[in-house]
Every structure is written in structure tokens, then in C-alpha cells.
Amino acid sequence: MNPHVAVIGVSQTRFEADKGYEAIIETVFKVVREAMRDAGINRDDLDSIVTSSVDLWDGRTASNQMLTDVVGSIMKPESRVAGDGLGAVFQGMMAILAGASEITLVVSQCRGSMGDHYEISNWVFDPIYQQTLGLDYLSAGALQANHYMKQFGISQKECARVVVKNLRDAQNNPYAQVAREATVAEVMDSPMWAYPIKEMDAAPISDGACAIILASQEEGKALSKNPVWILGAGSCLDSHYLGDRDLTGGDALIRASEKAYAMAGIRDPLKELDVAEVSAAFSYQELLWTELMGFCGRGEGAKILQEGVTSMGGVLPVNPSGGMIAGNPVTVAGLTRLVEAVLQVRGEGEARQVRGARRALAHGTTGCCGQGQYVMIVGN
């Protein structure tokens, strides 16, 4: 194993329902400067920049252009991924692996409070057919939830346990937006949004930003005593139309994770990974994604949760940060998973630290119902 790309700096903002007290550029400047400070570099050291955001959430087109000043990209090459921040990391890695960049900043931001999240997500769909029927991330997610739950006989209460676990663990995460002791009954009693998804099953609408600094092998070693390496990475895209996919089959995530495991030399993820940060916008997705990434057999996601395998202190804790249930700025979520994974491997997870974590998985998705899937393995 000879990893080529290091993560030498990370930073995230606190997730909040409304950061209207500061401009987007203010938030992004803070998070970028903090990532640079963490990496021990300054703007002159940056060779390239990758941003991640989506125009419709930003309420303007080519919306990365408003960030030029604050991501340090004046007179430098910048590219932009209109999708999840973990996908943007692939773009950053490519620049480094191609030899075009030694040090690359990857930053993602979103203000969920600016617009209407589900109204905007309606625009993800085909405007000629699907959009007019009112399809959005919520109703599409509900189709997938039922498909999955019927196939394996998963109950709403079993999904509710994901929420209880994540909200509880989020209390250890100073960046969380929602964190508290909750009960299965509370989740079950929360208003029904799109059967079987209830209000508490869904990630909140959030504002936030996240940044990481990537470095080549040489710079990683030079700049950092103990760099965290990207040991494996895989990405895969499923069909756009929901009706063309096997909603529960999840081939895209199976392929993305298998590729990442193969690169990292992992045969048994449950045994060889120490912690996983998973992007699940709805409670059922955490169960489904953990199965597809091979942490357990198909239909056993709820069982291993119930047995405590994926809880803090379990064999493979999933989302010690609270995951997206604790805060969910669109596109920022996947990059946040990587930041959390890096902090775990550094042993800097504070109250949410998984003891002795050496290898961590970060997972991101883009599009509806996990159309695009990204998996990364980081370690020392």
C-alpha cells in the first residue's frame, strides 16, 4: 500500500438552521482559513481549488464565482463540482495524481435557510415529466424507503432507532445542529411527511460549510508529521430515472465501496474498519447504506443496529457525529463525513472519538435516493 494523496487540513462550521447573521462569504472564509491553519499553509501554497455547491440552493447561477475571494482562487485554477463535497474530493485527488497540483483546497458550502429545500429538490427531476408530478427528495426517498422496508420486513420503529442513536451521539459533536435524547415513540409520533418517512426520520435543513486541504505524497510527508492518507476511493453513478433502478439493490454503492476496499486492501469492512461516517438524509438510508457497503448481510442493517454493532462502543460505530440527522447542508454532508473520518484517525474526535481508530470510512451521495455514491477510506 503506497498512498498518493494526503489530507493535511480539515475544518467545519457548526451546522445551524439559519446563519443569516453572516454572509456566505464570511462563513466560507472562516472555514477555509481554519483548514489552512490546520494544515500549516497559507494562500500562496495552494496550487488549485475545488469548490462544491449547487446553483439552485445558492439562488444564482455559476454560484461558485461568488466565492473566488474567500477560497483564495484569484489568479489560481479553480474547478467546481455541482454536487456533493466528497465528489469534489475526487476532483481534487485527480489534480494531484495528474501532477498538476501539489496542494489542493476542497470546500463545500450550502445555505438551506435561503430557499425551500424540497421545492428546490423538485428541480432535480425531469421538468417535462417527473417534476410536474411533485417529485422531490422527500417523496422519492419515501418510495425507496418502502421498497427497502417491504423487501426485508423492516419496521418504522427499526428505522426510528437510527434517529435515536444519531441524535444521542450528536450530543458529543460540538458542530451538530440537532442533538438530544429522543425515544422511538417520539420519532413514531412525529408528523407523517411521506409514508413511511416522518419529520424526525428526515435530516434537518441546515446552513454550513466544510473545507479540507489535500496534498501530494511528497508535500503530505513534508508538511505533516502524521498525515492522514486516502487509502481507497470509489465512486459510481446509477441511472437517473428511479424506475430504471433497483431502488434497494444499490449497485452503485456496492461498486463504489468495493472499489474503495480493493484499493485499501480491505476484505472484511466490519472487521477492518474502525469507524464509518455515512451520508443518510433519512433514517432508513443509514440501514440500507450499511448493508450495501457490506457491514452486514442484506436486510440486516436494523439487526446490527439493534445489537449495538454500529453504536458507539460497537464493532463498527456508524456516525459518531450524529450523521446528517444532526445537520444537513446539501453538498456539504459528504465532505463533513470525510472531515469526521480524518478527525477520528487523528484521534481528535474528542467526546465522539472511537478509541484507537486507525481506519475510517467516509461516504457521500449526490442526487436523489443515492444516485451518485462516493466512498473513501482514510488511515495513517
Place this chain on the structure above:
Amino acid sequence: MKRNSQQEELLRVPVHMKLHYRFPAGAHYDKFFEEMKETGKIMGVKCPECERVLLPPRPVCGECFVRTGEWVQVGPKGTVVAYTSIYFPFVDGTTGKPRPIPYGAGLIQLDGAYSAINHILEEGDPEKLHIGMRVEAVLTEEREGNIGDILYFKTIEE
């Protein structure tokens, strides 16, 4: 099925995009418009390193990658650094009404500012517009704290 030819038009679906936003303007725009509304002053913000006075005011100087510092009053007189005359109708976002055409649009470097700002020029005749011409901001009587508080820039003789 129709063939895609010049004789037969294929289906086109009219779509109206209607989304709602509340843009977080941030503390710098907040002060910029508050000052314009209350005192009629146009304020820029100075970078402590390169000492450029930036407009519109903002929290960060991108060139120096540092926080900006003190507020500086600029204008209301300035110099046109680029101009055009617009001959197509444009609905004025602050009034909701179409602006009479032709109208002048320019980049105006206000006295004391580094950045030139976009705005409307009272003069719409391209024959009467030129780079380097002097102009002055004309503000509305009843100001609301938005960019419409500056009606336009009028030509001045000095």
C-alpha cells in the same frame, strides 16, 4: 412519430421557474445600505494590506486574503471607466417596471474608491457617453436601503 425537420415542430414544454429565496446579505452590505438610507453616503471598505478601497464593501480582500478594515466614504462623484447604451427592455428589479430605452449603463469609479461599480447612467445616447467622463450619483428622496436608492449617475461638468 414526427421527424425532426423544419416542417414539423416538436413538442416544447413551457416551464416557469419560480423559486423563493432570502439572501443573507451579511454585515457589510447591511451597513452599506443602512448608511445609504440614513445619511445618503456611499461607503467603501479598506483593505489594511493593499489599502484598496473596495466597493461593494465586503468582509475579505481576495487579493490579500485578509479581513478588510476601516470604512471610507467615497463619491458621490466619479469617473466612467466603461459604458454602454441598452436598447432592449429590462425590468428594474427595484421598481418592477421596465426602464425606458435606451438607457446608459456603466462602470463608475467613485472618487476615493479602487473598485468601479456598476450602475445606470442618466445619459443614454452613446454619442454623448465617453470613457473618462465625470458623473455624480443622484439619490432618491425616500430611501429604502437598497441599490435603488441611487437612481442613476448624472453627467457633470467640472
